Amino acid sequence: MIIIGELINASREAIKAAIESQDSAAIQKVAQDQARAGADYMDVNAGIFLDQEPEYLKWLVRMVQTATDKPCAIDSPNPAVIEAAVMVHQGTPLINSISLEKERFDRLLPFVAGTDFKVIALCMSDEGMPQTVDDRLRIADKLVGGLLNNNVKVENIFVDPLVQPLSVNNSYGLAFIDAMEKILDNYPGIHTACGVSNISYGLPARKYLNHIFMTMAISKGLDGAIINPLDRRLMAGIIAAEALAGRDDFCMNYLKAFREGLFEG
Amino acid sequence: MSTQEIYNAILAFDEVSVKAKVRAELGAGTDIQTILDDGLVRAMDIVGERFSAGDLFIPEMLKSAQVMKAGLELIKPLLTTDQSRSKGTVVIGTVKGDQHDIGKNLVAMMLEGAGFKIVDLGVDVESEVFVKTAAEQKADVIALSSLLTTTMPAMEQTIRITKAANLAVKTIVGGAPVSQAFAHQIEADGYSADAPGTVKLVKELVG
Incomplete structure (x- = not known):
């Protein structure tokens, strides 16, 4: 499982404060904690700062990269801001994200064309949110097709079929999972990724739903997740689910996690 | 009974x-x-x-x-x-650049349940369309929704041109990144944190 640590996001109060006071140590600590807990990428998001977003996002990238050897997931709805932050990034970033929304697609496609950047392809378009499996597949086909035609390697693409809240439509859980499964079938070598917390929006005991949903998605092939790696129970669940899904040779990761005490308490 | x-x-x-x-x-x-x-x-x-x-x-x-x-x-x-006869007419939509509709739909549903006539313009709605529709429908309220921080300026823009059009319509805003302070700053007539609160707010503004 490719873990994208979600904690360095300015919509979280502590991160917002650290950014405003340019508290490098605070950001670096969150980065190191996430890396130690198993994050492969550090998501960085300064989206709440409208005018200062590019400056702050670049600063976050530098902070993460001075504190850890992990690459960043450059997270912004604004393509220009993504480009600015990628410019200061060392190594291969993960672009979070391209979508079929015209403005984003037209600007980011030439930017990632022919590069080795990793790209999250979010199944959203200008025609509103996808509801069904077919809606998601139609968007995924156009996105993946566009990226492949522009010399982005299939193994660098992470399709996010878009998790939507179960509270407003009880088909949204399986719509995500079924779409994901088909995308994995249609494009051998491709990755999938998602944030899970949206599934539980509007419902109580959200962690419980998030964990079970993650497990269900892993059983059908999900191999990337934008999560809080410091959530030990979630990480333990992911490792167990991957072993059960047959994606952990000789249960090596499961046993390693056991010896590290991840399943205690 | x-x-x-x-x-x-x-x-x-x-x-x-x-x-x-x-x-x-x-x-x-x-x-x-x-x-x-x-x-x-x-x-x-x-x-x-x-x-x-x-x-x-x-x-x-x-x-x-x-x-x-x-x-x-x-x-x-x-x-x-x-x-x-409806208690009033509300033109509602998610502002330009934003596809998110869950909050907007909940608000529309609750307002409808409270007896208001709803004109739902959907998502990614141009500022001009809000104003034009409000004029045509003789609306009492324009309700603007946004989930992305990047589309908050579109709210401000919509309110600005609504005021310029000089209609007898109130503007209200809501959505995850929106706050009372922001509503005040862009001179919206009201803000609510959730759908039931919006019903109360609209009743106050229209009543």
């Missing part, structure tokens, strides 16, 4: 029972306005309050609206022109 039973049936999310109770009240000759106000609308008010307090959740709000609507359908043909 009383409209209390209609109210209770809505709070129990029981569509079959709501229909039966409404029919029973109609049969007993209960005033239609009383069925509407004390049974159906009052139940949705309490659903809204409980939702705001965190005691009810989104699926329960959706289900209660569906149940209430089933009851409403039965009395609709019997309403006089005066009784069926």
Whole structure:
């Protein structure tokens, strides 16, 4: 499982404060904690700062990269801001994200064309949110097709079929999972990724739903997740689910996690 | 027998029972306005309050609206022109650049349940379309939704051109990144943190 640590996001109060006071140590600590807990990428998001977003996002990238050897997931709805932050990034970033929304697609496609950047392809378009499996597949086909035609390697693409809240439509859980499964079938070598917390929006005991949903998605092939790696129970669940899904040779990761005490308490 | 039973049936999310109770009240000759106000609308008010307090959740709000609507359908043909006149017209939509519609849909549904006429423009709506529609529909309120921080300026823009058009319409804003302070800053006439709060707000603005 490719873990994208979600904690360095300015919509979280502590991160917002650290950014405003340019508290490098605070950001670096969150980065190191996430890396130690198993994050492969550090998501960085300064989206709440409208005018200062590019400056702050670049600063976050530098902070993460001075504190850890992990690459960043450059997270912004604004393509220009993504480009600015990628410019200061060392190594291969993960672009979070391209979508079929015209403005984003037209600007980011030439930017990632022919590069080795990793790209999250979010199944959203200008025609509103996808509801069904077919809606998601139609968007995924156009996105993946566009990226492949522009010399982005299939193994660098992470399709996010878009998790939507179960509270407003009880088909949204399986719509995500079924779409994901088909995308994995249609494009051998491709990755999938998602944030899970949206599934539980509007419902109580959200962690419980998030964990079970993650497990269900892993059983059908999900191999990337934008999560809080410091959530030990979630990480333990992911490792167990991957072993059960047959994606952990000789249960090596499961046993390693056991010896590290991840399943205690 | 009383409209209390209609109210209770809505709070129990029981569509079959709501229909039966409404029919029973109609049969007993209960005033239609009383069925509407004390049974159906009052139940949705309490659903809204409980939702705001965190005691009810989104699926329960959706289900209660569906149940209430089933009851409403039965009395609709019997309403006089005066009784069926809406409490006001609200033009609602998610602003330009934003595709998110869940919050907007909840607000529209609750306003409709409270007796307002809703003109839902959907998502990714141009500022001019809000203003044009509000003028055509002689709307009382324009309700703007946004989930992305990047689309907050589109709210400001919409409010600016609404004011410039000099219509007798109030503007209200809501959505995850929006706050009372932001609403004040862009000179919106109101802000609410959730759907039931929006109903209260619109009642205040229109009433």
